[in-house]
Amino acid sequence: MALNRYHNVTKYDSRNKILSSGIECIFISHQQRDKDAAKKIADYLLGAGIDVYFDAYDGDLKIHHQSNNAKAVTDSIRKGINNSSHMLVLVSPNTLYSTWVPFEIGYGYDKTDLFVLCLKGIPKGGLPEYVRSATIIRDIYDLNNLVSRISKIDKEILLETKMMSDYGSPTNPLSSVMDTLINDRY
Template sequence: MAGINRFYYPTKYQSRTQVVSLGIKCVFISYQKKDRDAAIKVAEYLQGAGIDVYIDVYDTELKLQHQNDNPKEVTNAICNGINNSSHMLVLVSPDTLYSTWVPFEIGYGYDKTDLGVLCLKGIPKGKLPEYVRTATIVRDIYDLNELVERLSGKKKEILLETKMMSDYGSSLNPLSGVMDSLISDKY
């Protein structure tokens, strides 16, 4: 069963405690707007593995508040997305350093979610911003597949066999143009 974008889920939880007590697993995707296409691919990959996500590109309320230049309601929409998520995956590229919202999202979600940092192509060892180095680092597709296995609660072999996940070394992996396949040196 494929995961959903939780923005479309009819129930929006007003309380962080409620989300935690119900054991809801959802990954908030944080990214810089120049990395939008990569963020969508990562979200679709997670959803294909049966993991729910929140990604703002489908949040019509957030878009409306951006268009209306209403920073208070933009902030509220982002906070609601984080509050309804158990995990946060911050996509990091060279452009992330110029983001105004990613540091806010990390700060707001730091003690509310299980924080992970996903490196897009072009992030050399030692170049992650200091404010994300305390989180779990997902350096490559291999690491992402390990995360998918943990979040889904399904064995990697089953996820691969049922095509809910692609092998990290496959040229057909939908993330091969977005992330490195395998980086052997640790961050």
């Protein structure tokens, strides 16, 4: 069963320890205005058996934000990234106004396998330049492929066991926040 890594008792101080333990965990980077979409994506990944670090469940981080303790916020983010093997940066028009997403990308760039997930309606060429060097996840189809690759479970098995939903399904829980399939190259 997948979990939010914030709740894990064991905390690692380096990615090497995470990788040597075989743990696969995705740090979800997002702008606060996209928190609802980020939660849907975090829940989708958890349902597919992949651990996540999603800040909405990090009580310490909430307290640090509320008290405007930038050093403690930075330390919490660093711990989350250090306990992750991958980073998924959610991009929407809101991302351009984020003060923390660029920091998270900069800190995690060499520490995680970096992926950029486009939320619904990001036009071709609409990504900020600082994320264009990462692997782009344009739609639910791409995300399902990533889930299969990270979980090391065949996509068909994930679909049959309902651990993830077909990209074209009208009941896919991500259809309100992501495009289903985009055929043109980014």
